[in-house]
Amino acid sequence: PATSHPAAAHPATSHPAPRGACPFAPPPAYQQAVRDEPVTRVALWDGAPCWLVTRHQDTRDVLADPRFSADAARPGFPFLSAAARQIGAGKTSFIRMDDPEHSRLRRMLTGDFTLRKTAALRPAIQQVADRLFAAMTTGRTRADLVADFALPLPSLVICLLLGVPYEDHEFFQRCSRSLLNRDSPVEEVLAAQDALTEYLDTLTDSKRGNPDDGILSRLVERGELPTEEIGAMGRLLLIAGHETTANMTALSVLALLRHPDQLAHLRAHPEATPAAVEELLRWLSIVQTGVTRVAVEDVEVGGVLIRAGEGVICQLNTANRDEDRYPDGDTLDLTRDTRRHVAFGFGVHQCLGQPLARLELEIALDTLLRGLPDLRLAVPFEEIRFRHEMTVYGIETLPVTW
Numbered sequence: 343p344a345t346s347h348p349a350a351a352h353p354a355t356s357h358p359a360p361r362g363a364c365p366f367a368p369p370p371a372y373q374q375a376v377r378d379e380p381v382t383r384v385a386l387w388d389g390a391p392c393w394l395v396t397r398h399q400d401t402r403d404v405l406a407d408p409r410f411s412a413d414a415a416r417p418g419f420p421f422l423s424a425a426a427r428q429i430g431a432g433k434t435s436f437i438r439m440d441d442p443e444h445s446r447l448r449r450m451l452t453g454d455f456t457l458r459k460t461a462a463l464r465p466a467i468q469q470v471a472d473r474l475f476a477a478m479t480t481g482r483t484r485a486d487l488v489a490d491f492a493l494p495l496p497s498l499v500i501c502l503l504l505g506v507p508y509e510d511h512e513f514f515q516r517c518s519r520s521l522l523n524r525d526s527p528v529e530e531v532l533a534a535q536d537a538l539t540e541y542l543d544t545l546t547d548s549k550r551g552n553p554d555d556g557i558l559s560r561l562v563e564r565g566e567l568p569t570e571e572i573g574a575m576g577r578l579l580l581i582a583g584h585e586t587t588a589n590m591t592a593l594s595v596l597a598l599l600r601h602p603d604q605l606a607h608l609r610a611h612p613e614a615t616p617a618a619v620e621e622l623l624r625w626l627s628i629v630q631t632g633v634t635r636v637a638v639e640d641v642e643v644g645g646v647l648i649r650a651g652e653g654v655i656c657q658l659n660t661a662n663r664d665e666d667r668y669p670d671g672d673t674l675d676l677t678r679d680t681r682r683h684v685a686f687g688f689g690v691h692q693c694l695g696q697p698l699a700r701l702e703l704e705i706a707l708d709t710l711l712r713g714l715p716d717l718r719l720a721v722p723f724e725e726i727r728f729r730h731e732m733t734v735y736g737i738e739t740l741p742v743t744w
């Protein structure tokens with residue numbers, strides 16, 4: 343029979359825990375937990391205890407189980423910062439709701455992110471990538487891959503899809519960076535949330551008499567949702583739609599440059615890019631703080647009893663390196679079987695934008711690697727700054743040359 347864990351009252355490890363010598367690997371304390379105590383207790387920023395689920399199968403079990411709620415308004419929901427707690431108490435988007443409300447709202451967007459719909463975007467995305475690539479390389483031999491390519495590509499694409507003017511990108515990129523940074527002062531995060539909310543509400547209203555073929559406009563025309571609800575969806579898509587893919591692109595290029603054998607394999611086998619993208623998603627698992635839920639009933643997970651009202655973090659990056667599922671999981675191997683990885687989460691909240699993210703990553707890597715056969719770092723690896731403080735892991739800048 344399951345028992346409450348003896349360490350429950352005094353968690354020894356913090357969340358998030360520091361990474362070790364390898365900046366690509368999950369925190370060593372968590373990787374140790376996978377072996378020693380796969381469902382373990384951690385202390386959040388305010389000292390509150392929370393369960394950390396570290397194994398692959400347990401993660402999928404939790405995320406597929408309706409007894410774990412994503413509703414931030416429920417008592418015991420684990421917030422990863424003071425600002426997140428304040429925002430979570432207010433009106434949020436469907437990523438923080440349970441079914442049936444969650445699926446009612448999510449269903450209004452699924453048609454925009456099907457495989458077929460996404461595949462049809464390929465020429466348009468390739469065109470954006472080609473344009474950015476030309477601007478970055480023409481007459482130059484050095485660039486910051488983040489600012490010049492990895493960030494603008496998904497940002498331009500999500501703006502196009504939503505019907506958000508890209509010329510406002512400095513504003514909304516600044517807001518989303520504040521929102522995703524756990525070290526931002528609370529007032530700054532709340533101000534960013536308010537500014538972004540007001541921006542999207544105003545933009546949504548402006549579509550009323552003036553429709554276009556973006557998602558916001560289509561939601562307006564459906565006539566089922568109030569402005570605030572459309573604005574909240576727009577906010578979710580705008581933030582999720584560019585920070586994630588941008589960081590994945592930059593980290594992927596860096597990871598490949600650090601693994602010349604893997605890079606050579608990819609250069610020699612252009613048809614292997616989709617498989618490479620999956621392995622990079624697994625190996626990097628950039629949603630580094632994991633995904634959060636609260637138990638609404640007592641549930642046993644991995645032999646441990648989690649009680650109703652207790653918070654749970656599914657630590658995606660350790661799950662994706664769990665040796666039981668991915669032998670030699672710490673090794674980047676572009677030819678491995680990556681099926682069932684949880685980089686996009688699992689269950690009803692599994693990433694809505696994953697077909698788009700995959701396509702963007704594929705196009706980004708192909709464009710860069712085919713176009714720059716001599717691509718390399720322009721600074722020593724040790725000088726690259728990793729974004730430890732962000733919900734979504736990444737790098738600030740990636741100086742490259744060719």
Ligand code: HEM
Pocket residue numbers: 412436437438448500578579582583584586587590628629633634684685686687688690691692693694695696698699
């Ligand atoms: C949800 C990861 C790109 C939109 C999620 C979740 C993860 C994730 C782990 C689950 C959160 C949870 O269960 O609480 C990623 C990664 C990406 C990426 C690693 C890129 C490499 C995108 C893009 C979009 C997007 C490009 C939009 C265009 C969403 C939305 C949800 C979501 C709307 C909420 C789904 C729901 O609650 O039903 N993503 N994402 N994501 N993602 Fe992504």
